Amino acid sequence: MSSPIHINGFTNDTLGWKAWLDVVQLAQATPAQMSVLEESHPKAKESDYYLFLVHQPEILRQRSLAFNAIMYAPGGLSRAERELASTVVSKINGCVYCASVHAQRFEQLAKRQDVIEQVFEEPHGAGTSDRERAIVDFSIELTLNPDHVNASSIQKLKDAGLQNSEILDLIHSIAIFAWANRLMLNLGEPIFPSV
Amino acid sequence: MLNQSTSDTLDRLLGLSPQSQTYATRREREKVLAATQASEDGLFDPVLPGLSEVDRLYVALYACILTPSPELAAEYESRLTQLNANLQTIHCIQNSEILLLGNTRLEAMLNFTHTLITKPINADKMALSALPKAGLSIPEVVTLAQLISFVSYQVRLAAGLRAMQALELS
Numbered sequence: 210m211s212s213p214i215h216i217n218g219f220t221n222d223t224l225g226w227k228a229w230l231d232v233v234q235l236a237q238a239t240p241a242q243m244s245v246l247e248e249s250h251p252k253a254k255e256s257d258y259y260l261f262l263v264h265q266p267e268i269l270r271q272r273s274l275a276f277n278a279i280m281y282a283p284g285g286l287s288r289a290e291r292e293l294a295s296t297v298v299s300k301i302n303g304c305v306y307c308a309s310v311h312a313q314r315f316e317q318l319a320k321r322q323d324v325i326e327q328v329f330e331e332p333h334g335a336g337t338s339d340r341e342r343a344i345v346d347f348s349i350e351l352t353l354n355p356d357h358v359n360a361s362s363i364q365k366l367k368d369a370g371l372q373n374s375e376i377l378d379l380i381h382s383i384a385i386f387a388w389a390n391r392l393m394l395n396l397g398e399p400i401f402p403s404v
Numbered sequence: 405m406l407n408q409s410t411s412d413t414l415d416r417l418l419g420l421s422p423q424s425q426t427y428a429t430r431r432e433r434e435k436v437l438a439a440t441q442a443s444e445d446g447l448f449d450p451v452l453p454g455l456s457e458v459d460r461l462y463v464a465l466y467a468c469i470l471t472p473s474p475e476l477a478a479e480y481e482s483r484l485t486q487l488n489a490n491l492q493t494i495h496c497i498q499n500s501e502i503l504l505l506g507n508t509r510l511e512a513m514l515n516f517t518h519t520l521i522t523k524p525i526n527a528d529k530m531a532l533s534a535l536p537k538a539g540l541s542i543p544e545v546v547t548l549a550q551l552i553s554f555v556s557y558q559v560r561l562a563a564g565l566r567a568m569q570a571l572e573l574s
Binding site for chain 1: 435474531547564567
């Protein structure tokens, strides 16, 4: 069971999100916009995030294809480890909303929340095993200093037991949150549950 | 439908060939490969309504310079040159001299780029509202935010793939 986490302004609570500018009204959406919403996420028609991004439907379509292929495809890096990387990136970038969603997904998949508490406390050095620490370190490095990532960064992942296909999945999971965090942070804000 | 590999920007820029292990690993995730390239193609589509193709490339160039990602900066600069973009504007962007541009709309777009690339947490409601004030429509704001965010993804994917390739060749 998941218990509530509130550390440094980050949480695993379920948050809302509202756009700062006008979203597309469903009643006025074109057939193309409706079909992109349906492809993007099961709840996209109720979500300000998708209803705002669907102002440019084809761009949203490709973003959703990339996002869903990166986060949900079978094989390769475990889904829990992808969610861990996403949570680390979201913490580093300061995206409280994304961090809450992906902390929850990690907990659902891994059936534990120890490493999430560590990440919210201090991402540097977080991880409950050498493998997790390697994933967290690399997520921080590629997020903050992509120009510093080199062969030895990859070697450290291999030393921690990651295969090439897992490393590619990790790179994808980190990179897609450079994208996702910037949209969430810059187009609207989280809504916290009323206490 | 997934047969776009001959025109894949990152394979070309990183020199990934079918003989390379990194190239082969990427093919295990064909849907990501295809959606990455299709996102780039969509964001820089010459006929996309709203922001001009040259303005979109100025934004991408600035994002790559700030990151920094020299290989992608060179790529976007070369596309700008091919479109006969203003060399003075390119020069100002390369030197982060945005105030010298004398173009309020482009300045607003580049200031937003600076915030999103260097300190995304600082891009608040006020930063966003500067864009409609500079004359951008809401669909144009969406294009701009997606463009900058996509380039943030692309530079990290390129950096990761470059490092995988470097280890493979070492």
